[in-house]
Every structure is written in C-alpha cells, then in structure tokens.
Amino acid sequence: MERFKAQPIAQKERAILVGVALNSRSELEEELEELAALADTAGAEVVGVLTQTRKEIDPAYFIGQGKAEELARMCAELRADLVIFNHDLTPAQARNLEKLLNTRVVDRTELILDIFAKRARTKQAMLQVELAQLQYQLPRLRRMWQHLSRLGGGIGTRGPGETQLEVDQRRAKKRIADLQRQLQEIQRQTSTRVQSRKERELFTIALVGYTNVGKSTLMNALTKANVFVEDRLFATLDATTRVLYLPDGHKVLLTDTIGFIRKLPPHLIASFHATLEEVRTADLLLHVVDVSHPAMDEHIKVVEETLQEIGAGDKPTILVLNKADKLPPDWDKEALLRRYPNAVLVSALTGEGLNTLLSRIQDQFRRMRVVAVHARLALWAQSLIAFVYRNGVVREIAYDTDWVSLDAEMERPFAESLQKQAEEMMAGEVVLKEAVPAASQR
C-alpha cells in the first residue's frame, strides 16, 4: 500500500505560499500567517509569498494565468521545491499548476494532513490520518498516476480493459474499507471504556480550543500531568485523560484533546470521530482561547462551529482566556471581562487565575452534580460507610453505640446508589438534599 501514501514534506523544503483574497485583504494576511506556521510545523522553509486579489477563481490555475506565469518565474528564481496554496485546489488545477511550475503543489488540506501524518503516534491516530489522506486522494488518483495508465495485462488478475487507474482506485477503496473496519473495532473498545467510566459516573471535563492556544499546558498546570507541549500547531493528536482534584476534595476527570483550525478538512473531522467522542461525552467543556492572539474572535467562532458540527454545541462551557501574561501590563482587563462576561482570565504558564478557574469549574460541577447526604447507618453496615468515604467527601461523622451519623457530599448517582443499598440492606436511613454552595466551606 506504500504507493498510496502521500509524499511527505521533507525537512527544509523551500516553499512559496500562495493566497488569493476573495473577500477581504486583512483576512488573507491572517490566513497566510497561519499557513506559514503550518508550513513551518510541517518542516518546510517559507522562501516567498505570492498574493492576488480577484473576484472569481480561475478554473484552470486558481490564480489567473498571468499570475501563474509570475509564480513560475518566482519558483525558478527562489529555487523553490514546493508551492503551498492557501485554498483547496481541484485535481485539474493542481495538475495544471504542477505542469506549468515544474514544482510540487500542495493545498491547505494536504498540508494539514501531512502534519497530522507526521504527528500521529498511537495506532488509532495513525489509522485515522491514513483514512483521511486516502479519502482526500481518491478523487485525485488520476493526477498522481495518469502516466501509469495502461490496459490490463496480467491474465486473470484484472478484468478486460481495466486501467492502472481503476486498479489503484479499487485498491484504495479496499484499503479505506479496511481502515474503517479497524477504526470501528478500536472505537468499539473506546466506547466501552468511555461507557464504563460513565457508569461509574465520574464527571468529565474536556479541554477544547483552537490549535496552539495552550490546552495541554493548562492540562499540565491543573493536574501536574506531563502532556506533550510545543509551540507548534497540532502538538496533540490523541485524547489524554487525567484525574483532577477540585478544592472541595471531589474528584473529576480532565481530558485534553486535538486542537481545531479554520477550514479543518471534513475528512479529518470524520476520521477523528472516535477521538472527538471524548468531547461529545464530556459533562463540561473548557473552551481555551489565546487572549493575546489578534484573531482570537475568529478562533472562538471556528471552535464553536466545529463543536456544532461534531454534536457538542450545546454543552455547558466555560470560556478560558489563556496567555494573560502576554497582554501588555496596561491592558484593560476589566473591559475584556465585560466583553466576555462568563470568561476566566488565566495564564497556564505563570499560574495566574488558575484558582479562580478551579472554583468556577467547581461551581459548575456542584450545580450539576453534587448533593448533600445525611445518613444514619447501623454500625454493622461498615461497607456502606466505606462506600461514602470512597465516593464522596465526608464533612462530619459521629458514632454512638449502634449507629453512625454522617454528613457528606456526593455526586448524585453515588448518593442514590447509597440510598438504594441502605434500603436493601435495611441498614438505616439516607436523606438527600441540595448541596450548600462550596464557598461556605472554604
């Protein structure tokens, strides 16, 4: 199957970026900056940038023919090995451009897929990326192997008149089906894992956000876990889950996951279905933003749209404005928080604001899940008393000769389970009440 692997971008290939302003010029500037960061992450060196403003896309070259010829001269002068388009090209456009420029041409989607392929570490991530790559390439196979097209020759191996292209397409489709089957198997196992966690009913929080905003750094800062952090796009491709202890002693789970980006290739979203399951099943989302980034509002919009797309648009969410340390000292933080009224301003790097964030998480968690438990249990029911200690936070306990009086806080499912067990064992009485606000206990 080697021949279906896209040719990876090699270290320090000399790349020229091409961007067309179809709407606003300023948007293009921003997108090209991001494209340069993506190219850098892929290992290429950006040696030139070509931009053009036009109303309509040229069907043959995407840019106009005159501009394409200018690009060809640029490629020769700058000794470029690679041209990266900020837009998705049709197979015909890519073919025409490669012929005219005599240089390899990739589009934005291929660049992102290349980065994902390089970054994938686990079996699941690798399969997911390969699937997305193949699905993207399938309609483009003609471009890659047209020169190989010929009539089938091997007796009994091919149908009459079948071309190499058809053989390639058939093999690619077979590989796609194969990958989908393997991924389904992995997903079945993950779902069981997610499911069994749900059965134990631990409250799960997922970190979401644009790529490179500091999700993994925040995860580390909050849980002291050692998750891979890098000033590169898409450092994280797999979901990592850690235990987080809230100030009131309750235990919740925190999941770090893959970052989003504008125009995230739809094949990738589909392929990363299983990884994104962690987001879909979470109880609470922390939407992390890089508050020092000029395109922050655009990032927020992209993330919200992507969440909608994967079916996680309506979850309770806390907006976390990260990298506060990068704001100029005289920055009007009050005005910022007026603009984003439900946000928390933090720095995962310096620790600023993390306590506020933790208590905001705790408030949400308590509102959604915690109940106060008052229990009067027979002393012989040791297993029930142990159950409370294991699954809740005991606030007060008093013994007399035959009975134990307990005041505790538990997540509702645990509390209900306690109630049921006490009833079945005829071991005493359990009363559930609204939990008091956490603030009064600290």
Ligand SMILES: Nc1nc2c(ncn2[C@@H]2O[C@H](COP(=O)(O)OP(=O)(O)OP(=O)(O)O)[C@@H](O)[C@H]2O)c(=O)[nH]1
């Ligand atoms: N100045 C500053 N830099 C930060 C802060 N948080 C994260 N960073 C830096 O931002 C870069 C990206 O951090 P990551 O934690 O890898 O970001 P991410 O959101 O997990 O990125 P992906 O996994 O690639 O989507 C790293 O260089 C971090 O050191 C912060 O609060 N302040």
Ligand SMILES: [Mg+2]
């Ligand atoms: Mg990360």
